[in-house]
Every structure is written in structure tokens, then in C-alpha cells.
Amino acid sequence: MKILLIAPESKRAAKKKAIFVPFPQASLTILAGLTPKEHTVTIVDERLHEIDYNGNYDLIGITVMTATSAHAYQIADEFRRRNKKVVLGGIHPSALPDEAIQHADCVVIGEAENLWKIVLEDFQKGQMQKFYKNEELPSLTDLPLARLDLLGKGYLLKNVFQTTRGCPHNCGFCSVSAFNGRRYRHRPVEKVIEEVSQYRSKMIGFLDDNIVGNPKYSKELFRALIPLKKKWVSQGTVKMAEDEELISLAQKCGCICLFVGFESVNELNLKEMHKQFNHIEKYRKLIENFHRHHIMVVGSFVFGFDNDDLSVFDETLKFIEDTKIDFATFNILTPLPGTEVFEKFKATNRIFSYDWTNYDFSHVVYQPSKMTPEELQFGHNELYRKFYTLPKIMKRALWNWRYLGYFLPASLYYNWVSRNPHQLPNLHD
Ligand code: SF4
CATH class of the missing domain: 3.80.30.20 (tm_1862 like domain)
Known part of the structure; x- marks a missing residue:
């Protein structure tokens, strides 16, 4: 399975790509580390790189902060118009899951580490749920190594x-x-x-x-x-x-x-x-x-x-x-x-x-x-x-x-x- 993970830019700033940004978001590299090896993961940090809406991906995951949510929803809508399944997670969808689900097939509420593998398995079985909620916060003991190797260039500190x-x-x-x-x-x-x-x-x-x-x-x-x-x-x-x-x-x-x-x-x-x-x-x-x-x-x-x-x-x-x-x-x-x-x-x-x-x-x-x-x-x-x-x-x-x-x-x-x-x-x- 081919998975695209996106850290979206805010709508306003997206008019112009930055030459560099301070650092990447940790959540996507950790999710990539949690993804079973048989899947291929691509990470796009939209502050620096364009999204390929016509890429050959099976599942799209977008991490959403409040300031990026409006644009994240546009990205999600764009992929869904192309019949791709979209999962939204992060702080904003966790606070407002009913808003986020209007633009997604699935919303992960809370930290995603305990749930990500379940979401992937359910997706492969054609049984992905609308909401996955963390009943308890994940322990950090078994956190995988973050896949920093999947990040592109342009970070002051990578x-x-x-x-x-x-x-x-x-x-x-x-x-x-x-x-x-x-x-x-x-x-x-x-x-x-x-x-x-x-x-x-x-x-x-x-x-x-x-x-x-x-x-x-x-x-x-x-x-x-x-x-x-x-x-x-x-x-x-x-x-x-x-x-x-x-x-x-x-x-x-x-x-x-x-x-x-x-x-x-x-x-x-x-x-x-x-x-x-x-x-x-x-x-x-x-x-x-x-x-x-x-x-x-x-x-x-x-x-x-x-x-x-x-x-x-x-x-x-x-x-x-x-x-x-x-x-x-x-x-x-x-x-x-x-x-x-x-x-x-x-x-x-x-x-x-x-x-x-x-x-x-x-x-x-x-x-x-x-x-x-x-x-x-x-x-x-x-x-x-x-x-x-x-x-x-x-x-x-x-x-x-x-x-x-x-x-x-x-x-x-x-x-x-x-x-x-x-x-x-x-x-x-
Ligand atoms: S709640 Fe904690 S992390 Fe947030 S501003 Fe206060 S001290 Fe900092």
C-alpha cells in the first residue's frame, strides 16, 4: 500500500513557498516509523514542497493544526474528489472531530500512535471507521525511531x-x-x-x-x-x-x-x-x-x-x-x-x-x-x-x-x- 502523509501549509502562506523553515513536524515522521514495512510512505511538508494530487497513493493522512485546517480540508476534498481515502488527525480534528469528518473518511482523535496500525488494517479490509479515539494516551516506551530520512530539504534543523x-x-x-x-x-x-x-x-x-x-x-x-x-x-x-x-x-x-x-x-x-x-x-x-x-x-x-x-x-x-x-x-x-x-x-x-x-x-x-x-x-x-x-x-x-x-x-x-x-x-x- 502507498501512503502519503501531509503536513499542510496554512492557506494564506501557501501562496508562496518558503525557502527554508525552522524544523519538521515530529508527528508524521513518527507515524511513518510506526507504519509496517510492507507499506511505502511518502511525506510532504507543504511549507516547502508541492503536493502531487495525481500521485499513485492508496491512503492520504493529513496532520492538522487549527491554522492549517481550512487549507487541510481543501487538500482532503481535492483527494476525495479523486476517490482517495483521507484520514485527518492532529490537534484541530481532535478538538472538533465533527467538523473534520465533513472533509475526511476517517478522523483520529487524540495522539495517533496506538491507533495508526489499526486504521491501516481496517482500511485494507475495507472497514475503516469514521472515528478512532484514544481511550488512553500512548506510552512513549515503544515509540519507533522517527523516519527523518523521508523528509525533503529546507529545514534549518532537520x-x-x-x-x-x-x-x-x-x-x-x-x-x-x-x-x-x-x-x-x-x-x-x-x-x-x-x-x-x-x-x-x-x-x-x-x-x-x-x-x-x-x-x-x-x-x-x-x-x-x-x-x-x-x-x-x-x-x-x-x-x-x-x-x-x-x-x-x-x-x-x-x-x-x-x-x-x-x-x-x-x-x-x-x-x-x-x-x-x-x-x-x-x-x-x-x-x-x-x-x-x-x-x-x-x-x-x-x-x-x-x-x-x-x-x-x-x-x-x-x-x-x-x-x-x-x-x-x-x-x-x-x-x-x-x-x-x-x-x-x-x-x-x-x-x-x-x-x-x-x-x-x-x-x-x-x-x-x-x-x-x-x-x-x-x-x-x-x-x-x-x-x-x-x-x-x-x-x-x-x-x-x-x-x-x-x-x-x-x-x-x-x-x-x-x-x-x-x-x-x-x-x-
Ligand atoms: S500548559 Fe505546559 S506546555 Fe502549555 S504553556 Fe503551560 S507550561 Fe507550557
């Missing part, structure tokens, strides 16, 4: 792995706990080491939502990584910098950059979003600690919380520049289906657009509390332009001379994003 899933926290705007659960699951350290060891490239990435969610596991993993002499990037929380043993081990095993969700410089916003474990008064010291360990910080900030007024943009920029955060991503609060924020805004009629294409963290789809949608949009776009000017990038490059080979391409990517904010990857979806 060799990416997953060590953990789930998050014990439940931040109101985040879909991770709804989709991946609040129980923290992790792969056996020896499996991660076996997988990482197969790749010769020095630079790798861990696509975890929070690589330090369980410090005991993280320390074990970091110790085992040291002999491999890799350099790596991942996502985590400021908690890494609170634990001296953890951050020292991270440095020793090659962590050079961590994506950290600071979200807001306003304590009230953090409280409302249940992210009180971020203590603003500690940020400065913790960022200094990252830098002391030569770990660059990508600070992620969200705008449009109910306590944000127009002053939030300048205050955040000042904070970022004072603390010397190395990169920043600026996101507009987005009420993703399945999250608490979605339910709250929907119940109070604050959502004015259900065009999912705009649910990309770069567009306003709801009525903010203390500014107009236009002011929120403008303030967000301006921050990118103000932070990623070429003179400021060069200034930051001086203190990041150690990692210039990584720092400059990534900064120039964000400089490009500052002129095309709709091209941002969906880091939170």
Missing part, C-alpha cells in the same frame, strides 16, 4: 527528536494539556540515546513541549547525552535555571538555546492563565543564569490578555532588551478550540472570526479587553519590526559570538518574519 509529551500545567491558552494530557510521559533514556546516536550532525533539536518537566528524568537524559558531544535546542521553562544541577548538566550535554514561554510581564495575566509558576521578579536572575551557562534564550510572549493595554508593547520590549533575551517570538492571544480561553471567549461572544486560517498567533480573532483589535494587531507587528532590526541583531550577535553560526541564520529568519509576520511557525499549536 534532526529533531522527542523525549517527552504532556504537561502537568494547564495554561488557559495552551492546547498541550488538552491534547497530550497532564501526565508527563517520557521515552526511556537509552532509546533516545540510541536514536540520537544514529545521526552524525552535531546540531539536533528536541521537539518537547517542556524538556525539563520532570527534572529527575531530564538529569538522567542530560548525563547520558554528554558523551555524544551534540549541540541542541529545545523548549522548557524558566525552572531549568532555578535548578543549578539541571542547568549545569544541560550546558555540559550541549544545550545552546532554550525556547521559554515567559508569556507576559504582567503578574495578573499569568495568574489568570494559571501560569503562576512563572515569577516575574525572578526572570532577570534566571535569564542571567541561562547566559552564565552559555544558553541562549528564545523568549515567547503573548499579547492581548485581559490586563494588557497599549503600554504592554513598550514594557515588554524594554524587559526583553534589559534582560538581554537573545530571540523573542511575539504571539497574539489565540483562542484555540479545546482550550479554556476558547470556551471563555465563545461564551462571552468575544470571538468575531471563526476563520481558522487566522488562528496562527499573528492575527486578532477576538475582542481584546483594553485595546481595539487593530491596536493589538499593530502593536504585535511593530514589536517584530522593532526587535529584529539589523543593527539590533548585530549588537546581539556580539554577545552571542560563540554561536554565531546558529545565531545569525535564526536572527535573519526572524528579521524576514518581521516583514512577513504571517509566515511565523505555529509554535503553540
Whole structure:
């Protein structure tokens, strides 16, 4: 059987193909790894490559995020017009399966690992169901090696792995706990080491939502990584910098950059979003600690919380520049289906657009509390332009001379994003 797995682009950005994107999506390479050997799998990342609608495929699988859903449905419709069977999965179909099934023969609800082989067997028997639902989250113990070999060219960082899933926290705007659960699951350290060891490239990435969610596991993993002499990037929380043993081990095993969700410089916003474990008064010291360990910080900030007024943009920029955060991503609060924020805004009629294409963290789809949608949009776009000017990038490059080979391409990517904010990857979806 020939299977085509697609990571679709969002409808808007699809007008123009990117020359490169930061990294691939982990889900499709893992599904490909789970596919029995007798089948042939092709992966198309539509951000980089065209889809061949007339290709000789038996089954089409599409992973769908909210921002890509409108276009994913078009792709699915196009294949179904050609009498191909389509399976949709991912965060958005899991949150809204009844919507997704309008465009598919089958919707997989929740993480697909436990279900994928069953879907394939049922399809071969001509008995594929409309819905497959995970009753329990899959263990990561037997996760196969991801088929990175099936990816095309065009990634800033292609060799990416997953060590953990789930998050014990439940931040109101985040879909991770709804989709991946609040129980923290992790792969056996020896499996991660076996997988990482197969790749010769020095630079790798861990696509975890929070690589330090369980410090005991993280320390074990970091110790085992040291002999491999890799350099790596991942996502985590400021908690890494609170634990001296953890951050020292991270440095020793090659962590050079961590994506950290600071979200807001306003304590009230953090409280409302249940992210009180971020203590603003500690940020400065913790960022200094990252830098002391030569770990660059990508600070992620969200705008449009109910306590944000127009002053939030300048205050955040000042904070970022004072603390010397190395990169920043600026996101507009987005009420993703399945999250608490979605339910709250929907119940109070604050959502004015259900065009999912705009649910990309770069567009306003709801009525903010203390500014107009236009002011929120403008303030967000301006921050990118103000932070990623070429003179400021060069200034930051001086203190990041150690990692210039990584720092400059990534900064120039964000400089490009500052002129095309709709091209941002969906880091939170
Ligand atoms: S924002 Fe981060 S800490 Fe909060 S629920 Fe999502 S993954 Fe967990």
C-alpha cells in the first residue's frame, strides 16, 4: 500500500513557498516509523514542497493544526474528489472531530500512535471507521525511531527528536494539556540515546513541549547525552535555571538555546492563565543564569490578555532588551478550540472570526479587553519590526559570538518574519 502523509501549509502562506523553515513536524515522521514495512510512505511538508494530487497513493493522512485546517480540508476534498481515502488527525480534528469528518473518511482523535496500525488494517479490509479515539494516551516506551530520512530539504534543523509529551500545567491558552494530557510521559533514556546516536550532525533539536518537566528524568537524559558531544535546542521553562544541577548538566550535554514561554510581564495575566509558576521578579536572575551557562534564550510572549493595554508593547520590549533575551517570538492571544480561553471567549461572544486560517498567533480573532483589535494587531507587528532590526541583531550577535553560526541564520529568519509576520511557525499549536 502507498501512503502519503501531509503536513499542510496554512492557506494564506501557501501562496508562496518558503525557502527554508525552522524544523519538521515530529508527528508524521513518527507515524511513518510506526507504519509496517510492507507499506511505502511518502511525506510532504507543504511549507516547502508541492503536493502531487495525481500521485499513485492508496491512503492520504493529513496532520492538522487549527491554522492549517481550512487549507487541510481543501487538500482532503481535492483527494476525495479523486476517490482517495483521507484520514485527518492532529490537534484541530481532535478538538472538533465533527467538523473534520465533513472533509475526511476517517478522523483520529487524540495522539495517533496506538491507533495508526489499526486504521491501516481496517482500511485494507475495507472497514475503516469514521472515528478512532484514544481511550488512553500512548506510552512513549515503544515509540519507533522517527523516519527523518523521508523528509525533503529546507529545514534549518532537520534532526529533531522527542523525549517527552504532556504537561502537568494547564495554561488557559495552551492546547498541550488538552491534547497530550497532564501526565508527563517520557521515552526511556537509552532509546533516545540510541536514536540520537544514529545521526552524525552535531546540531539536533528536541521537539518537547517542556524538556525539563520532570527534572529527575531530564538529569538522567542530560548525563547520558554528554558523551555524544551534540549541540541542541529545545523548549522548557524558566525552572531549568532555578535548578543549578539541571542547568549545569544541560550546558555540559550541549544545550545552546532554550525556547521559554515567559508569556507576559504582567503578574495578573499569568495568574489568570494559571501560569503562576512563572515569577516575574525572578526572570532577570534566571535569564542571567541561562547566559552564565552559555544558553541562549528564545523568549515567547503573548499579547492581548485581559490586563494588557497599549503600554504592554513598550514594557515588554524594554524587559526583553534589559534582560538581554537573545530571540523573542511575539504571539497574539489565540483562542484555540479545546482550550479554556476558547470556551471563555465563545461564551462571552468575544470571538468575531471563526476563520481558522487566522488562528496562527499573528492575527486578532477576538475582542481584546483594553485595546481595539487593530491596536493589538499593530502593536504585535511593530514589536517584530522593532526587535529584529539589523543593527539590533548585530549588537546581539556580539554577545552571542560563540554561536554565531546558529545565531545569525535564526536572527535573519526572524528579521524576514518581521516583514512577513504571517509566515511565523505555529509554535503553540
Ligand atoms: S504553556 Fe507550557 S507550561 Fe503551560 S500548559 Fe502549555 S506546555 Fe505546559
